Amino acid sequence: MKKSTIVHLRFPFSFFLLPVFLFAAACLPETDWLKLALIFVLLHFFLYPASNGYNSYYDKDEGSIGGVKVPPKVTKELYYVSWVMDVIAIVIGLVLSWQFAAMMLVYGLVSKAYSHPSIRLKKRPIIGWLTAGVFQGYFTFMMVCVGMGYQSLLFSPMLQWAGLLSTLLLFGSYPMTQVYQHEEDARRGDITLSLILGVLDTFHFTAVCFSISMALFYWFFTTYFSFTMALLFLVSLSPVLIYFGYWYLQVRRSQEQANFENTMRLNLVSSACLNAFFTWLLLY
Template identity: 60%
Template sequence: MTKSTFLHLRFPFSFFLLPVFLFALAVSASTKYFEILWIFFILHVLLYPASNGYNSYFDKDEGSIGGLKHPPKTSKELYGWSIALDVLAIMMGWWISWQFAAMLLIYGLVSKAYSHPLIRLKSMPIIGWLAAGIFQGYFTFLMVVLGLKDFDGLELIDWQWQLPAILSSMLLMGSYPMTQVYQHEEDSQRGDITMSILLGVLGTFYFTGLFFFVSNLGFLYYFYTYFDWMTALAFQLSLLPVMGYFFFWFLKVRKDERRADFEHTMRLNLISSLLLNVFFLGWYLLR
């Protein structure tokens, strides 16, 4: 594997999607530690990097992308590795169950449809936004629960699992346009009309703020109704630094839209992912 391929797989970027896995783990309260590590490896070392690599291969970005400020040139090797990691993820997922493996296959197909030029969901602002939010949030949450609880699939329709799965998507659907806010020029040159381009720079901030507020109310209701007020309060407190940084950055962008850049975006992603990961992991260990 060349250095270029390794960088484009963006293994560290999986950290930003870890909150969904940890949320599902905490809600399931599973103590099957081997399965927990197995599923974590499949998602964060195989499935997500495969998706990153496939996306990079067809985008061929020259400007900054998520997790890479200066992406190197891509090669056919990157395409081969992205397919190989996808296949390995499905093979390993079959050990959990055929249903889990099937969900891995579906996720992989959707991620390819997002980037492949024959379909390219990324060029469709609403559909691309929905696909990313639903499959990285709702779908992945239920996939993890399915793997940890030995369900055959029908049990997942229970509101006990549906509500947190929906909340996972709401968080991602709010934050996803923000990950595109610094890529307007390059996406436009390629002909991709992303959700952030559709909203505009300031519109992206307003949209993310609104979604964050609504999803936060949903989490407040969920934790208070299904658990206790202490958990609901702890979740709110854990997000205060995220809200503080978001507002601080927003004020900068209002004065100069050039501040909607790669560095600020990655910093917001890091702060929010870190605090959510700490909260969900701590909640799981203390339950």
């Protein structure tokens, strides 16, 4: 396999998508660790990288992309490898249930519709934003629950709220992942939500979504867990708030600070904090 193909699969980027998986696992009444490990591998080492690779193949980015500062040129191998990884994930997913495999199939098809030039949801700002938030959030949350065998609990108020909160977090964070790509997106004709908002209003939009989601997460944890858990959640995300505020002040002085390095740093801080808290919640 070519080095460029491995780079564009962006395996490390799965770390940024890990919080939804951990949150779903932590909200379930019991944990089958073998099933959970298999779901983890299928999502983070097959389904997500396949989506990354397929996206990269059609984007053919020349500038920085999520997790890769200087992307190499793509080859046809990347296209085929992305499809093969999708198929492997779906076939192995049948070991857990046909419903789980079907959900992975849907996720894979939607991710392809997001990138493929004949549909390319990515160039439709609102639909693209909704698609990314819903499928990387709520849909993935429910997919983990189905893979773990809890189909009967899917429509319980607790899991429905948790799935919706997963999406709300992504609604706020997703435009921030696009804030440094305005020039490249505009050149390619991809009118993203962040491009429409502009640099500063992308920060403002994320701040509003983040504030709403934090208030709802506080309510969720006090309702279904405890006041202590809610407080610990807010404390665990304080580094994200501090860095976001610091970066925002930098960008107000110079919009050149809305760059790849600072965006990836925010992603890393927020993902690390969420992953740490949800891992602790899972093991608690």
